[in-house]
Amino acid sequence: MFVQNLSLMIKTGFSMGEALQTLAEQTSDRMLRTIIQTLHQDVIKGISFAAALQKHPATFDELFVNMVAAGETSGNLEKTLTQLHKQMKKSYALKRKIRNAMIYPILILSFMSVVGVGMFIFVIPKIIDLYTSSGYTLPLPTRILIAVSNFVSDNLLLLASGVAALLLGGFITLRTEAGKIIWHRILLRLPVFGRIIKKVNIAQFSRLLNSLIVTDIPIVTGLQIIAQTVGNRAYRTHLLKGVAALNRGSSISSILIERKDLYDPVVVQMIKVGEEAGVLDTMTQEIAEFYEEEVDATLSNLTVIIEPLLMIIIGIGVGFLAVSIILPIYALVEQI
Numbered sequence: 001m002f003v004q005n006l007s008l009m010i011k012t013g014f015s016m017g018e019a020l021q022t023l024a025e026q027t028s029d030r031m032l033r034t035i036i037q038t039l040h041q042d043v044i045k046g047i048s049f050a051a052a053l054q055k056h057p058a059t060f061d062e063l064f065v066n067m068v069a070a071g072e073t074s075g076n077l078e079k080t081l082t083q084l085h086k087q088m089k090k091s092y093a094l095k096r097k098i099r100n101a102m103i104y105p106i107l108i109l110s111f112m113s114v115v116g117v118g119m120f121i122f123v124i125p126k127i128i129d130l131y132t133s134s135g136y137t138l139p140l141p142t143r144i145l146i147a148v149s150n151f152v153s154d155n156l157l158l159l160a161s162g163v164a165a166l167l168l169g170g171f172i173t174l175r176t177e178a179g180k181i182i183w184h185r186i187l188l189r190l191p192v193f194g195r196i197i198k199k200v201n202i203a204q205f206s207r208l209l210n211s212l213i214v215t216d217i218p219i220v221t222g223l224q225i226i227a228q229t230v231g232n233r234a235y236r237t238h239l240l241k242g243v244a245a246l247n248r249g250s251s252i253s254s255i256l257i258e259r260k261d262l263y264d265p266v267v268v269q270m271i272k273v274g275e276e277a278g279v280l281d282t283m284t285q286e287i288a289e290f291y292e293e294e295v296d297a298t299l300s301n302l303t304v305i306i307e308p309l310l311m312i313i314i315g316i317g318v319g320f321l322a323v324s325i326i327l328p329i330y331a332l333v334e335q336i
Contacts, residue, residue, distance in 0.1 A: 007081035101299040145324040184233040203291035210284035
């Protein structure tokens, strides 16, 4: 909302100082209001808006600052802010769709795990005591259930420690750059999800490149900014290498074609056509919109598939428990 409102105020004739002062008065978030007030003080002292933004890297990233700097240099800050708002809006919408698609499966799996562990620790042992005291030969499903329950009960501390160590080790590893690179490469190789991650990164790359081209930021500088902005480390590493290639005179399409595992042939071809025809801004926008729609459709289809699949898994689990508990009752009745 900050960028949208600022863009609108600049468009309607507010000076930067007036716009920031008005936004500071209207903002209810205390932290953001403090930042805007600081920006206002810097601007009225004669500091450029981009330089003022640069003092708050936790709030305004390198992409944001560089685009604003380009807008100020070209005298077209209004257009830059409008483009920034569009880019941020698209990025937020994409992240929200991904998050919403993952919430339901994660909640269901977490609930199933808690219920399952609770059953094996508290409920099933009591049922087992009842059956084993009868002295009858128990059916195979019941014997399997007893074996699993005994294993969980006897090794509960060891299992809990193992899970905790695994989570802690994963957390520490993922905080290192090497760990992030390995993990992101693994994610790209996952069935179904790897393809979604690839589409998300292509959409993000294309959207960012389009925003930078529209705001007249040099391609070399723009690619370096994009490399620091994209989330997946495989893409980041490749794009950082691409910056050096651009400095040597390579084209963007020739850089992308080196990693066919990261960029689809259609993306490379459209970028190449855009470079040759001088319409790279149009092509990158088309690519971004296409892949954003692809991600949206894939996530919708995935949700439709995952929900019944989870129900089937739950049904199988409940069915196995029911059979394991009920079969001995019938066996006992027959032997009486």
